[in-house]
Amino acid sequence: MKFKVNQNSMKKILFIAGLVSTMLLAACSSEESVVKEDGKVNAAKGITFRLTEEAFVPGVTNNGKAGAKGTRAIETQTVNLGNGLVAEVSLEPDTADMAPAATGVTRATVSDGHYTIYAVDASNVRHDGIKGTMTSGVFTPDVAGQEWFLNGGETYTFVCINDAVTDNGTGLRYTYSMPAGINQNAMIGVTTHTVSNTEHDVVAFTMRHQNARIRYQVTSYTTPCVGAKFGIGGSVSGTGYGITDYDVKGTQTARSGGFLAISFGPITMTADHPMTYSSIVETYKTSTPYVYYPDAFPLMYAQYTMSSGTLYGESLQAKVFPTALMNSTTLQKNHSYVYNIKVKPSVLYLFQDGTVGTLADKGTRTPIGVVVKEKTATEEGTAVALKEATVSGNNDFTYSTPYGSSSMFATTNSTTYADINDGQNDVNGYKWTWEAASNPHDHVVKANKYQDYTPYYAAGHYVPDVAVTGANVGHWYLPALGDWALLFKALDRWTPTPNTTYPKSGTFPWDKTKVNAAFTAAGGKGLFAFGPYGYLIYWTSTEYTQTMMFPYLYGISGNTINIDANAKHNITGKVRPFVHF
Structure with a gap:
């Protein structure tokens, strides 16, 4: 018995990608039923070919x-x-738009292109079939009205190829050549199927790369x-x-x-x-x-x-x-x-609207800080101000605490650190500056009290050169020693070498030109730019375990930064505020 496939109508031969079987069968049900005349199957019903593409x-x-x-x-x-x-x-490994790496996984759509289908019977005799172009899941036959006769009830090996593969009649060949080959997604689909003489016959191909x-x-x-x-x-x-x-x-x-x-x-x-x-x-x-x-x-x-x-x-x-x-x-x-x-960009900036980026893509935005820790979906970001804090025209700050007073010798942070190795893990500058509960001495917000907490007040009242509109930009604060470590890790390096006999002090190298360029390129001021004695001191908000010892940083003319500690009353320094966003 012959099974006749007539290509005279798009409804009679369908190439469908990624549709469920019930939809495939429904595509045929509106046509006339199979009518057997002289031992032949009515070809008008046709075969539905389903093409899915193997997932990379x-x-x-x-x-x-x-x-x-x-x-x-x-x-x-x-x-x-x-x-x-x-x-x-x-x-x-490319994981973009991928199905799981499992045998038999296919994707719902098949690539556009020109396809050829033929069948090989059990005696290895080839039966030429049909050709056509697939565009967005719609197949258009090359020849309208073409007929293809196969024996009902006989099992065939159906083969489908795209035009990247050459059909030699007795075999197939794929030749990779330049420059065409670099754009070729060569695919071959093979399936074994017994031709049915019932109404609904579907031949499914998985096109393999x-x-x-x-x-x-x-x-x-x-x-x-x-x-x-x-x-x-x-x-x-x-x-x-x-x-x-x-x-x-x-x-x-x-x-x-x-x-x-x-x-x-x-x-x-x-x-x-x-x-x-x-x-x-x-x-x-x-x-x-x-x-x-x-x-x-x-x-x-x-x-x-x-x-x-x-x-x-x-x-x-x-x-x-x-x-x-x-x-x-x-x-x-x-x-x-x-x-x-x-x-990666060498420097990221925080802009006045609370966004980040490089100077090259700032557009109408104005930078207000250098990013030292990126913001994520679960963690806030951190940036350092482009300039130093100034209060009433002054940018040199000494704790305004009367010498010998109880505040001078008090521990004002709820957590203290033993030395540099310990203190460099302190990234709680915001907490020490703005949370009263973190101050066991007098339970005040340090940023709001000039007396006794002058550097905190200067940092907390820092105002950039442009109005800040980003709702995610928080209060400026006096950085802890670990905040300073974030800065140098982001822009250069942070490898302190403590003094083993006096662990509260130490040094680490830095590339002055590289670090300072991040600030000056955005209209800011470099770090440790000058000082009355050849060095410039910056306050931190970290407290060492030893009473009244506050670490501070100072740089000299070379590419070395020093960390030391002293009583808060005796040192005058500058404040470089940090902010979370």
């Missing part, structure tokens, strides 16, 4: 190393991009990379690259090709979403479209060049990236990878 799964990296596990990033390499930009480069794919991506923060392009080049010699052969039933039989040249680009990179201002550091992923590589390709033979574009206000210089980090990776079909170039 996160790529396996470091698969050349003994005992390596699959889905993890290869160790990063640091690359100098020029113009003060430094990137961490890594090859990572024959290539691996990679996105080349710049990851940046607070602003996307703009105008960047990415080029790919290289070559590989040897056997097994570029040509894959299959038998008529779609089973891979051989891989060949002695030399494969790769040259493509430049590819324009686009950001995953438009730039927006935010108090939380926004992450942007600026990527190329997916680039396809043949199965088993050793990635170390590809070379990548980024050219043009701007990021954080700096022009990107042409840069050839090293391939050493991919020496151990051989690409696998149906696996997806990200070549990630992560570039």
Whole structure:
């Protein structure tokens, strides 16, 4: 008995992606019933073909190393991009828009393209079938009215290919060539099905990818990379690259090709979403479209060049990236990878509206501080003021406590610290400045009392040069020793070396030019810029365990900062306020 498939109507042959079976069958139910005449099945009913596309799964990296596990990033390499930009480069499993890495997982839509379907019977005889174009899930046959006869009740191997795969009549071949290959998503679907002589017959294909794919991506923060392009080049010699052969039933039989040249680009990179201002550091992923590589390709033979574009206000210089980090990776079909170039800004600023960003993307915003701790969805951020605090024209502050009074010798913080090693963990400057409950001496808010708590008052009454409109910007406060540590960790380094015989004091190196540039670039004032004796003191709000000892910082003409402690009454210093946002 013959089963007749008539392509004269879109309702008679349907290519459906991602619909449930009941919907597929409903598409046929409105047509006339199957009518048997002279032993044949009425072909007007047709077969419904369902195409789903195999989901790419996160790529396996470091698969050349003994005992390596699959889905993890290869160790990063640091690359100098020029113009003060430094990137961490890594090859990572791609998890964007992924289904779980499980056998048989498919995606709901099938890629647009031109498809060919044929059938092979149990005697290995091929029966040419139908061809057509898939656009947004709608299949349009190449030839209207074409008929395709198959025997009802007979089992066939149905094969579906897209045009990246060549049909030789007796077999299939996929040839990876440049530049077309880099855009080709070669797919082959194979299914065994017994043709039914009932009304409802559905042949389902899972279209399986024959290539691996990679996105080349710049990851940046607070602003996307703009105008960047990415080029790919290289070559590989040897056997097994570029040509894959299959038998008529779609089973891979051989891989060949002695030399494969790769040259493509430049590819324009686009950001995953438009730039927006935010108090939380926004992450942007600026990527190329997916680039396809043949199965088993050793990635170390590809070379990548980024050219043009701007990021954080700096022009990107042409840069050839090293391939050493991919020496151990051989690409696998149906696996997806990200070549990630992560570039962090050297300095982030807090703006008057409570958002953060770089100076290059400030727009109409005005910076009021340097970010030393980023805000997250669960933790507040911290910034340091661009300038020192001033009260009534004065910016040198001594505790206005009468010498010998009880306040001079009192412990005024509910927690004290033994020495520098202990005290550098104190990030409670806001608490010591604004919470009365943290003051066991007289239970007052220090920021509101000039007498006895002058530096706290100066910090708490700090006013930036522009009105602050961000509701998330809190009260300015006198930083604790750990707050100062955040500052230097963010901009340079913090490695104090305590004096072992006098643990309340110590030193640590700093890059004065680098740190101060963060402030002066935004119209602020550098730290430790001057002092009456060649150094400048800054107050902290930390208290050491020893009575009346308050650590303070001071810098001299060299690139060294000193930490020392003394009675609060005897020292005059400056106040550099901090704020949470």
